[in-house]
Amino acid sequence: MKTVLYIFTFLILVSGVMSGQQGLSVGDEAPVFKASADDGSTWDISKFLGKKYVVVYFYPAAMTGGCTKQACSYRDHREELISADVEVVGISGDKVEGLKLFKQAENLNFTLLSDEKGDIAKAFGVPLSEGGAIKRTVGGTEFDLVRGVTAKRWTFIIGKDRKIIYKNETVNAEKDTEEVLNFIKLQASK
Secondary structure, eight states, X not given: OHHHHHHHHHHHHHHHHHXXXXXXXXXXXXXXOEEEETTSSEEEGGGTTXXXXXXXXXXXXXXXXXXXXXXXXXXXXXXXXXXXXXXXXXXXXXXXXXXXXXXXXXXXOSEEEEOTTOHHHHHHTOOEEEEEEEEEEETTEEEEEEEEEEEOOEEEEEOTTSBEEEEESSOOTTTHHHHHHHHHHHHHTO
């Protein structure tokens, strides 16, 4: 009977998260997931949970204005993030090939994950809309960057206790890294 109750409770929780009405809240346990990374490998969040702060930021589309500013800010603050014991991962609906180009074009020094079907975004409660495609030139060659879904720009920080300690649904792309670092520094001083 306990097993049935646990399964029923799990299904209710999953359906609540998948509906995206409110998504995860501060204090909720972080979802465990694996995804294809920009280099074609499989990235597994469980390797970092409980060991580091994990910044999971969702962005609409690789190689677009705000998304590039946000990614470059994380790139430029990499040493400070490492010093604060932070693992950063950016997630979008872009295909792996597009993420690889984005990382190459902007010299990004952290992992980008492909969430083409939006499963990870749904697990966090991040709103999604239709995917799309854009053309971008990298190294003199024009490419089509295709994404299966388009996620809203939301940022989460998962604490070393595996729980969500920060959630921002109104992210300013240029100030996201600064706000994340300030929050983590505040946590460390407690």
